[in-house]
Amino acid sequence: xxxxxxxxxxxxxxLWAYPRFYRRERGLEILTTLLDAAKxxxxxxxxxxxxxxxxxxxxxxxxxxxxxxxxxxxVATLWFAVVVGSVGAFxxxxxxxxxxxxxNPKLAALADGLVGRPPELVSFDSGEPLDxxxxxxxxxxxxxxxxxALPGGKPxxxxxxxxxxxxxxxGGVMKGAYPRLQADGWQVGPVTKSPYCTCVVFWATRDxxxxxxxxxxxxxxxxxxxxxxxxxxxxxxxxxxxxGFAVALLAAWPVMxxxxxxxxxxxxxxxxxxxxxxxxxxxxxxxxxxxxxxxxVPDTNGVLLAADLLYPLANQTxxxxxxxxxxxxxxxxxxVVGRATWRRHHALPGAMPTWPTAAGS
Numbered sequence: 001x002x003x004x005x006x007x008x009x010x011x012x013x014x015l016w017a018y019p020r021f022y023r024r025e026r027g028l029e030i031l032t033t034l035l036d037a038a039k040x041x042x043x044x045x046x047x048x049x050x051x052x053x054x055x056x057x058x059x060x061x062x063x064x065x066x067x068x069x070x071x072x073x074x075v076a077t078l079w080f081a082v083v084v085g086s087v088g089a090f091x092x093x094x095x096x097x098x099x100x101x102x103x104n105p106k107l108a109a110l111a112d113g114l115v116g117r118p119p120e121l122v123s124f125d126s127g128e129p130l131d132x133x134x135x136x137x138x139x140x141x142x143x144x145x146x147x148x149a150l151p152g153g154k155p156x157x158x159x160x161x162x163x164x165x166x167x168x169x170x171g172g173v174m175k176g177a178y179p180r181l182q183a184d185g186w187q188v189g190p191v192t193k194s195p196y197c198t199c200v201v202f203w204a205t206r207d208x209x210x211x212x213x214x215x216x217x218x219x220x221x222x223x224x225x226x227x228x229x230x231x232x233x234x235x236x237x238x239x240x241x242x243x244g245f246a247v248a249l250l251a252a253w254p255v256m257x258x259x260x261x262x263x264x265x266x267x268x269x270x271x272x273x274x275x276x277x278x279x280x281x282x283x284x285x286x287x288x289x290x291x292x293x294x295x296x297v298p299d300t301n302g303v304l305l306a307a308d309l310l311y312p313l314a315n316q317t318x319x320x321x322x323x324x325x326x327x328x329x330x331x332x333x334x335x336v337v338g339r340a341t342w343r344r345h346h347a348l349p350g351a352m353p354t355w356p357t358a359a360g361s
Contacts, residue, residue, distance in 0.1 A: 006044065007035065007043055007045070008031065010043070010045045011034050011035070011049075012031065014049075014053040015027055015030065015057070017056070017057025018056070018057040018060055018061075019057075019060055019061055019258055019261065021261070021262060021341060022261070034049065060257075060261060062253065062254060063257065064256070064257045064261070065260060066264070069260035069261075069263070069264065072256075072260065072282055073253065073256035073257055073260050075282055075286050076252070076256050076281075076282065076285050076326075076330070077249060077252040077253045078289055079285035079286075079288060079326065080248055080252045081244075081245045081246075081248040081249040081252060082245065082292050082293065082312050083248075083292070083312050083313060083316060084244045084245065084247070085241045085242065085245030085312070086241065086244070086309060086310055086311065086312035086314075087244055088240040088241050088243055088244025088245070089237045089238070089240050089241035089244070089306065089309040089310055089313075090129065090310055090313050091240060092236045092239070092241075093129050093234050093237050093306065093310065094129070096235070096236070096237075102124070102158075102159045102160040102209070102229045102230065102231060103124060107209075107229050108162070111162050111227040111229070112162075114176075114180060114181070115164045115167060115173050115177070115225050115227065116167070116169065116173070119162040119163055119164050119227075120163055120164065120165055121161075121162070121163040122160070122162050122163075123161045124159070124160055124161070125158040125159055125161075126158060127158050129307070129314075130310060130313065130314040130318075132157045133157075133307045133308070133310035134311060134314035134315060134317075134318050136157035136307065137299040141157050142155065142157060142300040142301075142303070142305070143299065143300065143301065144194055144195075144196060144300075145300040145301055145303045146300060146303045147194065147301055148189075148192050148194075148201050148203060148212075149189040149192050149203065150189060150205075151189035151203055151204060151205050152187055152232075153205060153208075153210065153232035153233065154232070154303065154305055154306065155212075155231070155232065155233065156230055156231045156232070156233045156306075156307060157305065157307050158230070158231070159228055159229050159230035159231070160228065160229045161226065161228050162226070162227045162228070163225075164223075164224070164225040164226070165224050165225075166218070166222045166223075166224065167222060167223040167224070167225055168221075168222050172215055172217065172223050173213075173215055173223050174191070174202070174213060174215045174225075177213060178191070178202065181204045184206075185206060186204040186205065186206040186211065187204060187205050187206065188203075188204040189203045189204065190202065197216060198216050198217065199214050199216035200215055200216075201213070201214045201215075205232065208231060209229060209230070209232065210229070210231070210232055211227065211228070211229055212227070212229075213225065213226070213227050213228075214228075233305060233306040233307065234306065237306035237309060238304075238306060238309060241309040259333065259334070262337040262340075263278075263333065263337055265340070266336065266337060266340040270337075270339075273336045274333055274336055274337075276332075277328070277329045277330075277332030278332075280325055280329055281325060281326045281328070281330055281333075282329075284322045284325040284329070285326055288316075288322040288323075288326070292311060292312035292315055295311050295315065296308045296309065296312065
């Protein structure tokens with residue numbers, strides 16, 4: 001009958017709200033029940049039936065079965081979102097114009113001219129984003145950044161460090177360096193005193209670079225001066241990290257929910273295999289996520305740097321054990337569930353082989 005065909009198509013479209021595995025296993029049963037309960041001459045689903053099917057279908061797609069499955073899906077999804085957010089930050093960093101070189105001889109000449117003599121020690125930090133993102137906090141770099149006044153932009157934790165100990169200049173080196181930088185067109189911030197040492201600090205910026213000068217006085221009225229140059233961090237890194245985190249969260253949660261529903265439907269023997277693969281992976285997700293979040297917390301007196309957002313990705317490349325364990329565990333769970341689904345599907349002659357599958361999973 002024409003009305004029956006129209007009604008069946010209406011219900012089939014609504015049943016697309018359910019995951020494909022559920023439609024395959026229960027779709028025919030649900031459809032038959034709905035058709036039997038329909039009124040004579042009815043050609044489309046009622047509003048109450050439509051709302052019930054959509055809400056129930058979305059619940060299967062978005063709500064894992066049971067508290068253990070919810071915790072497991074949440075831990076795995078959060079790990080994935082944190083790492084992908086860091087990948088987004090890295091892509092934005094790499095696609096920027098790139099930090100300026102701090103090994104320019106003109107910068108060395110500028111620093112030596114400000115102090116009035118060559119340095120006794122010169123060092124350079126790693127210029128690779130993932131390298132300094134993973135290790136810069138262990139050096140104590142920028143540990144008092146929140147107590148200092150930046151004139152514009154935040155520094156990349158990769159720069160040139162020049163040390164000038166035991167300088168005898170009446171009144172100190174900074175007294176002459178500060179107005180000279182202003183005269184050369186640098187935007188100079190105010191001089192601040194560190195609460196942790198007897199030193200004064202100021203920052204200056206120009207052409208995408210930041211200069212930091214620190215001076216302390218010894219008992220014999222000599223100066224110990226450090227001059228450092230850092231690139232200004234690229235723009236858009238934070239926005240890319242947030243976007244990557246949000247997209248990964250929205251994409252991974254339905255996948256983890258679907259996997260959790262499938263895991264709940266396997267045999268007891270297969271559940272032992274799922275536990276063997278899944279438990280180590282979940283523990284690795286939890287530990288690695290905790291490490292990523294705590295290590296990305298600013299260690300710079302409250303100032304969040306764009307480099308901090310690169311840490312989760314840098315952590316995976318520097319210590320790939322956790323990522324490998326998570327990948328193997330997830331792949332093992334998918335294999336176990338896939339095998340169980342294949343066996344169940346071939347054991348159900350009443351399944352709907354002609355059910356449309358283009359609507360997604």
